[in-house]
Amino acid sequence: MGEFDKNSALLERSLRELKRLSTFLDHNPNPIVELDRNGAITYVNLAVFQKFLDFTTERNAHPMLTGVMDVVARLWESGEVVATREISIGGDRYEQQISLSLENQLVRVYLNDITQRKHAEEKILRQAHYDAxxxxxxxxxxxxxxxxxxxxxxxxxxxxxxxxxxxxxxxxxxxxxxxxxxxxxxxxxxxxxxxxxxxxxxxxxxxxxxxxxxxxxxxxxxxxxxxxxxxxxxxxxxxxxxxxxxxxxxxxxxxxxxxxxxxxxxxxxxxxxxxxxxxxxxxxxxxxxxxxxNLKIAEKLSLEMAMRQMLPEKQLLLYYQPIVELSSGKIVGMEALARWKHPEWGLVSPSRFIPIAEETGLIVPIGEHILRMACAQIHCWHDQGFQNLHVAVNISARQFHRQDILQTVGSALSESGLTASLLDIELTESILQSTEFTVATIFNLRAKGVKVSIDDFGTGYSSFSYLKRFSVNKLKIDRSFIQDIATDPDDRVIVKTIITLAHSLRLKVIAEGVETNDQLDFLRAHECDEIQGYLFSPPLTAEEATQCLSKWQYVSDVPPHGRGALLYNVLIF
Incomplete structure (x- = not known):
C-alpha cells in the first residue's frame, strides 16, 4: 500500500471517528455549548435547541451563558480548569459545568437538569421542619x-x-x-x-x-x-x-x-x-x-412507677413484624417491637410510655431487655431451621449515647449465640448529630459485624452528607413517604431519589408501612430491596411469627421483578 493510500485510510478513519463523536454529542440529552476564549460560539449540540427554543448562535446572551465568561476569566487566573455552579432558567434549575481545554483554549459549557432532584431535596427538608x-x-x-x-x-x-x-x-x-x-x-x-x-x-x-x-x-x-x-x-x-x-x-x-x-x-x-x-x-x-x-405530672409519675415493675413482673412483650426481600419474595428478617401489657390497663401504647421511659432513663434497662429478647428469639428460630433470619432492633438516643453501648450489644450477642451480622441496629436520624462518639460507636458496631440502619429516613435531622460520614448499611424510608406514592408525584420523586441515592452509596433500602399493591408495585419497579407493612403482616407474637415463617410461600418460578413474583398468605391463627 502506497503512502497516499495509507494517508487516505487514516483520514477516512479519522472522519468516521469524528462523525461518531459528533453523533454522540448531538444525541446527548444534556445541552452542550463550546466557546472560544473570546466568548464566540463555536459548537452547539441539538439538545440546546430542543431545550431552549429561543437559543441562537448569533449571540451568547442566552441565560444559559450569562456570566460564563466571568467564570472563565477566574479559571484562567486561578489556573483551574473546571467550575460548577447552579443556575435557573425559566423556573427550571440546572447544574452547570464550565471546563477549559488548555490545549486549544476552548471553553465547554454543560447543563444537567436537576429541577426534580432539587424539588425532592427541598420537600425532604420541608417535611423535616413543617407539618405536611x-x-x-x-x-x-x-x-x-x-x-x-x-x-x-x-x-x-x-x-x-x-x-x-x-x-x-x-x-x-x-x-x-x-x-x-x-x-x-x-x-x-x-x-x-x-x-x-x-x-x-x-x-x-x-x-x-x-x-x-x-x-x-x-x-x-x-x-x-x-x-x-x-x-x-x-x-x-x-x-x-x-x-x-x-x-x-x-x-x-x-x-x-x-x-x-x-x-x-x-x-x-x-x-x-x-x-x-x-x-x-x-x-x-x-x-x-x-x-x-400537677395533673400531668401525677399521670407521668404513675406511669413511671408502673414501668419500674414492667421488667420484674415480665410485662414487657416483643412483637415481630416480617421483613420481606423483594427480589426473592422471602422473609429475611423481623423487626422487634416493644409492647407493654399492664395487668390493669391492658396493652399500653408505645407512644404513651416510650417518651416517659426516655425522659426518666428507664429506656436503658428496657432497651437492653428488648435487645436480649430479640437476639434470643432469632437464634431460637435459627435452631428451628429458619436460617439467616436477621432481626432489626431500634436503639434509643439515650441508650446509644451511653459509654457501655458496645458492651451491651456484645453481651446480647454472646448470651444468645446469635451471629453479629444478623443483628441490625436501627438508629433515628436525631442520633446522627456529628459527634466523634457517634462516628466511633457506629464504626465499632460495624467492626463487630453488626449492621446499622437509619430509621425513618427523610423525616429528621440528617442530611445527605451524613450518609458519607456514617458507615451505615441500610436506609429505612419513612411510612409518610410511602403512604401516597400511588397518587402523589412528589412522594414518588422523593422515594425514587432515596433509593437511587442509597444504591449509589451501596446501601440497601427498606420501605416501611407498605399497605397496598400499588405501593408494592412501585417499590418493586424501582428496585427497593426490602419491605414491611400490613400488606404482608401486622406485628405478631413470637408464636404467631413462627407460624408465619412456616406458612409463608413465594413463587420461585416467576422472574423476581415480574408481576406476581411475590405471593403472600393471609394467615389464620
Whole structure:
C-alpha cells in the first residue's frame, strides 16, 4: 500500500471517528455549548435547541451563558480548569459545568437538569421542619424558634409567651365524620390561628389537634390575655365543610418566660399542663400555668412507677413484624417491637410510655431487655431451621449515647449465640448529630459485624452528607413517604431519589408501612430491596411469627421483578 493510500485510510478513519463523536454529542440529552476564549460560539449540540427554543448562535446572551465568561476569566487566573455552579432558567434549575481545554483554549459549557432532584431535596427538608397537613412549622422547628425567642427575650428583658392550644372533643369529629373531614377541619383551624396571631409570632402544629404558639415582644401579661381571648373567639363562628357547619372550641394553656421556666421544653410542658387544667375546668377557656398544677405530672409519675415493675413482673412483650426481600419474595428478617401489657390497663401504647421511659432513663434497662429478647428469639428460630433470619432492633438516643453501648450489644450477642451480622441496629436520624462518639460507636458496631440502619429516613435531622460520614448499611424510608406514592408525584420523586441515592452509596433500602399493591408495585419497579407493612403482616407474637415463617410461600418460578413474583398468605391463627 502506497503512502497516499495509507494517508487516505487514516483520514477516512479519522472522519468516521469524528462523525461518531459528533453523533454522540448531538444525541446527548444534556445541552452542550463550546466557546472560544473570546466568548464566540463555536459548537452547539441539538439538545440546546430542543431545550431552549429561543437559543441562537448569533449571540451568547442566552441565560444559559450569562456570566460564563466571568467564570472563565477566574479559571484562567486561578489556573483551574473546571467550575460548577447552579443556575435557573425559566423556573427550571440546572447544574452547570464550565471546563477549559488548555490545549486549544476552548471553553465547554454543560447543563444537567436537576429541577426534580432539587424539588425532592427541598420537600425532604420541608417535611423535616413543617407539618405536611397544615404547612405550619412542626415541633422541631417550633423548639428552634422558641430557643431563639428566649435568647432574644433574655437580652431585651422581655417576656415570652408559650400557648398550648388543643381542640375540644376533636376525637368525636374523627369518629363521627371521618378522618378526611377531621384533617380538613385542622387545615381550616390552622388558617384561622395564623390570621389571628401577630407578625413575628409563631404557630406550630405539634401533632393531632395540638397547636403551640410563641408570643414575642411582650411587656405585659395583659397582652397575652388579649391574644388568647382572640384565639378563643375565632371558634365562635362555625367552620363550613362539605355543606355542613361544624362548631368546635379549644382550650389554651399558657406559660410565660421567665416566670414559668427558663428553657423551651419546660415552658412547653407547663403550657401543656395548664391546657389540661383548662379542660378540667370546662373547656373553651385559657388557663395560666401555676406550680400547683400537677395533673400531668401525677399521670407521668404513675406511669413511671408502673414501668419500674414492667421488667420484674415480665410485662414487657416483643412483637415481630416480617421483613420481606423483594427480589426473592422471602422473609429475611423481623423487626422487634416493644409492647407493654399492664395487668390493669391492658396493652399500653408505645407512644404513651416510650417518651416517659426516655425522659426518666428507664429506656436503658428496657432497651437492653428488648435487645436480649430479640437476639434470643432469632437464634431460637435459627435452631428451628429458619436460617439467616436477621432481626432489626431500634436503639434509643439515650441508650446509644451511653459509654457501655458496645458492651451491651456484645453481651446480647454472646448470651444468645446469635451471629453479629444478623443483628441490625436501627438508629433515628436525631442520633446522627456529628459527634466523634457517634462516628466511633457506629464504626465499632460495624467492626463487630453488626449492621446499622437509619430509621425513618427523610423525616429528621440528617442530611445527605451524613450518609458519607456514617458507615451505615441500610436506609429505612419513612411510612409518610410511602403512604401516597400511588397518587402523589412528589412522594414518588422523593422515594425514587432515596433509593437511587442509597444504591449509589451501596446501601440497601427498606420501605416501611407498605399497605397496598400499588405501593408494592412501585417499590418493586424501582428496585427497593426490602419491605414491611400490613400488606404482608401486622406485628405478631413470637408464636404467631413462627407460624408465619412456616406458612409463608413465594413463587420461585416467576422472574423476581415480574408481576406476581411475590405471593403472600393471609394467615389464620
Amino acid at each position: 397537613l397544615t404547612g405550619l412549622p412542626n415541633r422541631f422547628l417550633f423548639i428552634d424558634r422558641l430557643n431563639q425567642s428566649l435568647a432574644r427575650g433574655k437580652r431585651r428583658g422581655q417576656m415570652v409567651g408559650v400557648l398550648f392550644l388543643d381542640l375540644d372533643n376533636f376525637k368525636q369529629v374523627n369518629d363521627t365524620l371521618g378522618h378526611t373531614i377531621g384533617d380538613t377541619l385542622l387545615q381550616h383551624v390552622a388558617k384561622r390561628i395564623e390570621s389571628t396571631i401577630r407578625e413575628g409570632d409563631t404557630v406550630s402544629r405539634l401533632g393531632g389537634d395540638e397547636f403551640a404558639i410563641i408570643l414575642v415582644d411582650l411587656d405585659r401579661s395583659e397582652d397575652i390575655i388579649r391574644i388568647s381571648q382572640k384565639l378563643l373567639d375565632i371558634f365562635l363562628l362555625p367552620i363550613q365543610l362539605k355543606n355542613q357547619e361544624i362548631y368546635i372550641t379549644a382550650s389554651i394553656g399558657i406559660s410565660i418566660y421567665p416566670r414559668d421556666g427558663k428553657v423551651s421544653e419546660e415552658l412547653l410542658q407547663n403550657a401543656d399542663t395548664a391546657m389540661y387544667r383548662a379542660k378540667e375546668q370546662g373547656r373553651n377557656l385559657y388557663q395560666f400555668f401555676s406550680s400547683e398544677m
